Amino acid sequence: MSDPRRLAVLRAIVEDYVHYREPVGSKVLVERHQLGVSSATIRNDMAALEEEGLIAAPHTSAGRIPTDKGYRLFVDQLASVKPLSAPERRAIHTFLDEADDLDDVLERSARLLSQLTRQVAVVQYPTASQARVRHLEIVALGPAQVLAVLITDAGSVEQRVVDLGQAVTEDDVAQLRTAFLTAGSGRAVHGLREALESLPATFAPALQPAAAHLAAALTTLAEAGTEDRIVLAGTANLARATMDFPLSIGPVLEALEEQVVMLRLLTEMHQDQHGVAVSIGRENPFDELAGTSVVATGYGRGAVSKVGVLGPTRMDYPSSMAAVRAVARYLSRILAN
Amino acid sequence: MSDPRRLAVLRAIVEDYVHYREPVGSKVLVERHQLGVSSATIRNDMAALEEEGLIAAPHTSAGRIPTDKGYRLFVDQLASVKPLSAPERRAIHTFLDEADDLDDVLERSARLLSQLTRQVAVVQYPTASQARVRHLEIVALGPAQVLAVLITDAGSVEQRVVDLGQAVTEDDVAQLRTAFLTAGSGRAVHGLREALESLPATFAPALQPAAAHLAAALTTLAEAGTEDRIVLAGTANLARATMDFPLSIGPVLEALEEQVVMLRLLTEMHQDQHGVAVSIGRENPFDELAGTSVVATGYGRGAVSKVGVLGPTRMDYPSSMAAVRAVARYLSRILAN
DNA sequence: CTTAGCACTCTACCTCTCCAAGTGCTAATT
DNA sequence: AATTAGCACTTGGAGAGGTAGAGTGCTAAG
Numbered sequence: 171m172s173d174p175r176r177l178a179v180l181r182a183i184v185e186d187y188v189h190y191r192e193p194v195g196s197k198v199l200v201e202r203h204q205l206g207v208s209s210a211t212i213r214n215d216m217a218a219l220e221e222e223g224l225i226a227a228p229h230t231s232a233g234r235i236p237t238d239k240g241y242r243l244f245v246d247q248l249a250s251v252k253p254l255s256a257p258e259r260r261a262i263h264t265f266l267d268e269a270d271d272l273d274d275v276l277e278r279s280a281r282l283l284s285q286l287t288r289q290v291a292v293v294q295y296p297t298a299s300q301a302r303v304r305h306l307e308i309v310a311l312g313p314a315q316v317l318a319v320l321i322t323d324a325g326s327v328e329q330r331v332v333d334l335g336q337a338v339t340e341d342d343v344a345q346l347r348t349a350f351l352t353a354g355s356g357r358a359v360h361g362l363r364e365a366l367e368s369l370p371a372t373f374a375p376a377l378q379p380a381a382a383h384l385a386a387a388l389t390t391l392a393e394a395g396t397e398d399r400i401v402l403a404g405t406a407n408l409a410r411a412t413m414d415f416p417l418s419i420g421p422v423l424e425a426l427e428e429q430v431v432m433l434r435l436l437t438e439m440h441q442d443q444h445g446v447a448v449s450i451g452r453e454n455p456f457d458e459l460a461g462t463s464v465v466a467t468g469y470g471r472g473a474v475s476k477v478g479v480l481g482p483t484r485m486d487y488p489s490s491m492a493a494v495r496a497v498a499r500y501l502s503r504i505l506a507n
Numbered sequence: 508m509s510d511p512r513r514l515a516v517l518r519a520i521v522e523d524y525v526h527y528r529e530p531v532g533s534k535v536l537v538e539r540h541q542l543g544v545s546s547a548t549i550r551n552d553m554a555a556l557e558e559e560g561l562i563a564a565p566h567t568s569a570g571r572i573p574t575d576k577g578y579r580l581f582v583d584q585l586a587s588v589k590p591l592s593a594p595e596r597r598a599i600h601t602f603l604d605e606a607d608d609l610d611d612v613l614e615r616s617a618r619l620l621s622q623l624t625r626q627v628a629v630v631q632y633p634t635a636s637q638a639r640v641r642h643l644e645i646v647a648l649g650p651a652q653v654l655a656v657l658i659t660d661a662g663s664v665e666q667r668v669v670d671l672g673q674a675v676t677e678d679d680v681a682q683l684r685t686a687f688l689t690a691g692s693g694r695a696v697h698g699l700r701e702a703l704e705s706l707p708a709t710f711a712p713a714l715q716p717a718a719a720h721l722a723a724a725l726t727t728l729a730e731a732g733t734e735d736r737i738v739l740a741g742t743a744n745l746a747r748a749t750m751d752f753p754l755s756i757g758p759v760l761e762a763l764e765e766q767v768v769m770l771r772l773l774t775e776m777h778q779d780q781h782g783v784a785v786s787i788g789r790e791n792p793f794d795e796l797a798g799t800s801v802v803a804t805g806y807g808r809g810a811v812s813k814v815g816v817l818g819p820t821r822m823d824y825p826s827s828m829a830a831v832r833a834v835a836r837y838l839s840r841i842l843a844n
Numbered sequence: 845c846t847t848a849g850c851a852c853t854c855t856a857c858c859t860c861t862c863c864a865a866g867t868g869c870t871a872a873t874t
Numbered sequence: 875a876a877t878t879a880g881c882a883c884t885t886g887g888a889g890a891g892g893t894a895g896a897g898t899g900c901t902a903a904g
């Protein structure tokens with residue numbers, strides 16, 4: 171399959187189908203694109219494309235629509251880069267620069283991306299799994315209560331009120347603080363458990379139970395920090411595309427709400443040479459998402475966290491890819507602080 | 508309007524319409540309910556009910572459906588308390604008892620409520636607006652960087668990394684810490700601004716810029732804490748009810764995503780004698796939600812934060828009210844710790 | 845390899861008819 | 875005065891054709 175005209179025909183079919191939302195026939199194809207041949211020739215090409223499983227006809231007298239495989243070929247070989255418009259670029263800057271909080275940044279990114287693409291935007295929280303402990307703090311709240319705070323170099327801050335099970339003095343707290351800080355600082359977050367394991371035993375017997383409580387709490391905190399989450403925006407965009415989904419958008423909404431599903435989906439995607447990962451229709455590991463495609467890319471240090479959009483397989487891949495990439499880049503830059 | 512049989516007819520219409528999802532006529536009404544009179548009599552009653560605007564006919568030869576006003580009367584006067592089933596009660600306990608975090612509790616509540624009612628669940632974060640500062644903490648991170656932590660007696664913990672704009676010593680930090688703690692502790696969160704306003708001036712001139720930075724950050728933090736948020740669950744339940752919405756569920760999804768909209772909706776609702784607030788159809792302050800009803804109630808200290816469900820006007824009000832109330836109660840109990 | 849022409853096949857849409865459900869009204873009954 | 879039986883009337887929905895248009899594949903010629 172390398173006949174350049176046939177590829178051009180496939181591209182034209184994909185573009186027209188995305189644009190006009192209806193099966194495209196040989197006649198309109200020659201009218202709308204300068205293919206330089208007659209509709210009969212196109213028909214032959216279309217027959218060949220259908221033979222290869224790249225396009226399909228809903229029924230005899232309708233035009234053709236791309237199959238998942240057709241979209242795949244389009245994305246891999248035919249999609250030309252579609253740069254964002256100047257206003258779009260400006261929107262990214264102005265909208266994201268106003269954010270302060272990490273939460274705020276991610277939420278704004280999702281919102282922005284859903285508006286740019288008119289799809290559902292998905293932003294994964296920066297994974298702290300390979301983050302390191304930048305600082306940890308223990309603050310006395312009451313006689314037997316302290317606040318434990320864990321700050322990672324990924325910028326996340328997790329905290330929790332810990333019940334020590336025994337009254338402790340200010341001095342005790344200071345002692346605990348110093349010891350834990352020394353033991354934990356700089357350690358990888360997921361290695362905190364081992365780092366703190368033997369620590370309680372080093373304290374005076376009277377303090378050991380409290381230290382044990384604290385170690386447990388900090389470990390949980392570290393693991394809670396690595397627990398991934400996602401932010402959604404623009405789910406209403408699914409409603410516009412009701413026609414595109416076989417039965418209903420219900421299962422799709424359910425999948426979106428299941429963070430586990432989305433996380434697995436995002437982490438299993440592999441980026442191609444352009445740095446953007448695309449998963450089309452049945453390529454998705456979940457049946458509920460058989461009618462949807464996902465365009466995603468990594469961001470942040472190591473590009474290990476993902477940001478992307480989800481929409482019907484009939485989506486504007488070039489635009490979506492451009493928008494996702496642009497937002498991811500800007501997002502990385504912001505988080506670099 | 509007080510004829511008891513007419514009320515019984517209205518109740519029967521509401522119940523049947525909710526159950527069978529189609530307009531209900533006089534004949535099926537006498538078949539399904541022991542009304543003790545003939546269909547002709549029912550027809551007379553129905554004509555009267557229609558006259559009063561409590562029910563309406565989609566077209567001449569169809570049965571009747573309740574109007575918003577009809578649902579309102581039903582909710583106010585006819586809804587009998589429908590206690591939760593034993594398994595449902597058990598589900599609330601087992602499901603919510605496993606939660607640890609505040610976030611986790613709220614998320615689980617929303618999920619649970621959406622499953623119990625098969626509607627969209629909405630949980631507002633506990634409003635900290637009348638909360639008091641329980642503790643505040645300042646922790647050195649770097650030469651010119653500290654972490655500011657604000658803990659309220661509502662249990663919320665907000666933190667932020669603050670750039671002081673100048674290098675400070677450990678002693679400086681300790682000094683700042685003590686002063687801010689003394690000035691802020693016990694103050695109402697929304698009164699923190701005034702409490703800290705004059706504080707920077709009391710420091711040595713060299714420290715004043717840093718103190719000002721810190722005061723600003725803590726104030727923002729306090730105000731961010733009062734900034735309300737909501738948790739959603741079960742949006743997929745909207746898809747089941749596509750038929751119930753005039754055009755599409757799109758606008759409803761949009762409204763749900765707009766936290767501002769939901770917050771205003773929830774705060775503007777007034778609870779009735781049963782402690783549950785119901786807003787039906789066009790009673791809602793937003794046109795997008797003209798086809799939906801909201802059942803909500805307060806929870807937590809002072810019952811000032813809201814929890815509730817949103818669904819089509821044709822919803823099972825008694826069940827929804829029972830579920831909302833049960834979850835709210837249990838939620839209050841959990842948060843009492 | 846391309847193209848004009850043509851027979852063929854569908855679906856979407858329209859119209860028509862008919863049926864069942866449901867109503868309102870009238871007159872009779874309690 | 876309230877209830878009821880009976881009946882004429884309305885109307886949307888389902889089904890049955892019938893048609894037009896879009897699109898195809900194939901054949902034969904350029």
